[in-house]
Amino acid sequence: GRRIACDGVAAERIVVAAGIGSRDLLAPVGWRVPMIAERGYHVRFAPGDWPADRVPLVFEDRSMIVTRYADSVQAAGFVEFGHADAPADPRKWQRLEAHVAALRLPVGPVQSRWMGARPTLPDYLPAIGRADGVDNLFYAFGHQHLGLTLGPVTGEVLAQAIAGETPAIDLSPFALERLTGRLK
Known part of the structure; x- marks a missing residue:
C-alpha cells in the first residue's frame, strides 16, 4: 500500500483523532466522511449550595442533566444536528437557565455558557482502524x-493495531469503509 506524509513531513504513523475536525483532515487524502456535528448546550453555574457529593441528576421532563464538578455545577441538554461552525442558539442556554430557576436548584450565578460539537456518524458507531490502502x-x-x-x-486497541498486534476488540465493525469509500 501507499504511505502519506503530514504537511509534507514524512511520518512513520499518522493518527487522525480530531473529533468533528477529522472529516476535514481526511478529505485531502481522498476520504469523504459522512459525519455531522451533534451540538449540545451547557451552562456552568457557581456551586452555590449544591452538595459536592451529589451524583448527576437527570430531569427527563426537561431534557436536562445536572452534574456537579469540583468548581461548578453544569446543566446540559438540547441536542441539535448542524454544522460545527454555525453560531450557537442563545435561546437554548436561556431555556436551560430557566429550567434551573424553575426547579429552584441551589446553585450560584452563571459562570459560563458553551456549546460542543460531538462527532456523529450515520450509524452512531465510531470510526476506528487503519485506512484501507494507506499503510501509515x-x-x-x-x-x-x-x-x-x-x-x-x-x-488501547488502536495502539495494538498500530503496533501490528491483533487488537483485543475486533475493529472491523468500526472500519470507516463501512460508510464511505475513498474518492477516486
Missing part, C-alpha cells in the same frame, strides 16, 4: 456522546 494512516473519531468514556479503550 490510522483513525479514531466519531464517538458521539461517548468520547471521554470510550477514549481509553479506543486508544
Whole structure:
C-alpha cells in the first residue's frame, strides 16, 4: 500500500483523532466522511449550595442533566444536528437557565455558557482502524456522546493495531469503509 506524509513531513504513523475536525483532515487524502456535528448546550453555574457529593441528576421532563464538578455545577441538554461552525442558539442556554430557576436548584450565578460539537456518524458507531490502502494512516473519531468514556479503550486497541498486534476488540465493525469509500 501507499504511505502519506503530514504537511509534507514524512511520518512513520499518522493518527487522525480530531473529533468533528477529522472529516476535514481526511478529505485531502481522498476520504469523504459522512459525519455531522451533534451540538449540545451547557451552562456552568457557581456551586452555590449544591452538595459536592451529589451524583448527576437527570430531569427527563426537561431534557436536562445536572452534574456537579469540583468548581461548578453544569446543566446540559438540547441536542441539535448542524454544522460545527454555525453560531450557537442563545435561546437554548436561556431555556436551560430557566429550567434551573424553575426547579429552584441551589446553585450560584452563571459562570459560563458553551456549546460542543460531538462527532456523529450515520450509524452512531465510531470510526476506528487503519485506512484501507494507506499503510501509515490510522483513525479514531466519531464517538458521539461517548468520547471521554470510550477514549481509553479506543486508544488501547488502536495502539495494538498500530503496533501490528491483533487488537483485543475486533475493529472491523468500526472500519470507516463501512460508510464511505475513498474518492477516486
